Amino acid sequence: MSEGAAGAGAVVSFVGLARPEGGGGAVDRLVLEHHPRLTARSLESIAAEAERRFGVDQVRVVHRCGIILPGEAIVFAAAASRHRRAAFEAADYLMDRLKTEAVFWKREEGETGPRWIEPTEADYAARDRWE
Amino acid sequence: MTIFFYGKLRERFGTAVELEIPAAGCSIAALRERLAERLPAVALDLQSRTVRACVGDEIVLDDFVVAPGQDVEFFPPLSGG
Numbered sequence: 304m305s306e307g308a309a310g311a312g313a314v315v316s317f318v319g320l321a322r323p324e325g326g327g328g329a330v331d332r333l334v335l336e337h338h339p340r341l342t343a344r345s346l347e348s349i350a351a352e353a354e355r356r357f358g359v360d361q362v363r364v365v366h367r368c369g370i371i372l373p374g375e376a377i378v379f380a381a382a383a384s385r386h387r388r389a390a391f392e393a394a395d396y397l398m399d400r401l402k403t404e405a406v407f408w409k410r411e412e413g414e415t416g417p418r419w420i421e422p423t424e425a426d427y428a429a430r431d432r433w434e
Numbered sequence: 435m436t437i438f439f440y441g442k443l444r445e446r447f448g449t450a451v452e453l454e455i456p457a458a459g460c461s462i463a464a465l466r467e468r469l470a471e472r473l474p475a476v477a478l479d480l481q482s483r484t485v486r487a488c489v490g491d492e493i494v495l496d497d498f499v500v501a502p503g504q505d506v507e508f509f510p511p512l513s514g515g
Contacts, residue, residue, distance in 0.1 A: 319515050335514075336440055338507075340491055345514075366514065378515050398515055405514025408441030419442040421484075421511040 308361040308383035315390040316381035317398055323373035325411040327418040333371040334417075335407045342368070342406040349400045357393040359384040364397060366405060399429040435502055437465065441510040443485065446476045455502055462487045463496040465506060484511045 305314050321333045350362045365379040378401060382393035402422055409420040422430075435455055439447045453468065460468075465487075470477035479485055487494050488507040500506055 336444070338440065341488075344491075402513070402515035404512060406509075406512055407514040408510060409513040410441075417445070419445075419510070420513045422513055 304361060304363050304381055304383060310385060311360050311383040311390075312385050313387035313390040314381060314383045315387065315394040316379065317394050318376050319378040319380075319398070321371045321373050321375050321377055325413065325418060325420075327411060327415040328413055330373055330411045330413045332373070332412050333377065333409060334412060335368045335371065335377070335409050337368040337408075338406045342366075345404060345406040346401075349397060349404060352400075353382065353393045353397050357382070357384070357389045357396065359389050359393045362393060362397065364401070366401070366407070368407065396433055399426075399433060402426045403430045435500065436505045437469070438505060438507040440507065443476065443479065443508055443510055446473060455500065457502060459499040459501045461496065462494060462498050462500065462506070465500065466496070469508075479510070480508070485509065 305311065308314065323330055346364050346366055350364045353359070354362045359382045361383040363381045367377055371377055380394055380397040380401065382390045382397065384390040403426055411418045411420060435453055437451045437453060439449065466480045470480045486509045488509060489498065489500060489504055
């Protein structure tokens, strides 16, 4: 990504990891369901809007689906720009939107059975602050 | 017509449910009610604004009228990242 962003002085990246503990205790795995068309479309749309809004040279989002084990990466979000402010803001924006608008349905599976995850009030507030 | 479910609704209903609707069509609101009758345990979820309906890959509101032959997808709250 750094190579592709000619002239970039800053690359900011974020990796979201599957935590070993959730609201229902120890987590054996996360399972992320996706939609055959809308998942890819939502990722592209959010990435494109980050690029446009913050004027960054490049944005990259990689999001896994299916079974994810504790400690493994779920999502990678990065932005490259000439200077760091735009890159930091774009990466922050990407995650706030991905948490609430990326088309996935996430559940934790553990000892107490499956537990569906929904964005928290804090997640929605974080997304709303960009509007 | 076929109704497709995702997330926690798929856990309850299965991936898809077949439903007969009148030739004049059926509103999303009415579909929610019919599904809630079929499975009262998820009635609250189905009536919730947080569960959204999607037709032809576009989110639609409760007053949208689905025609026979059109499929509907119901999405519980999204959780990515």
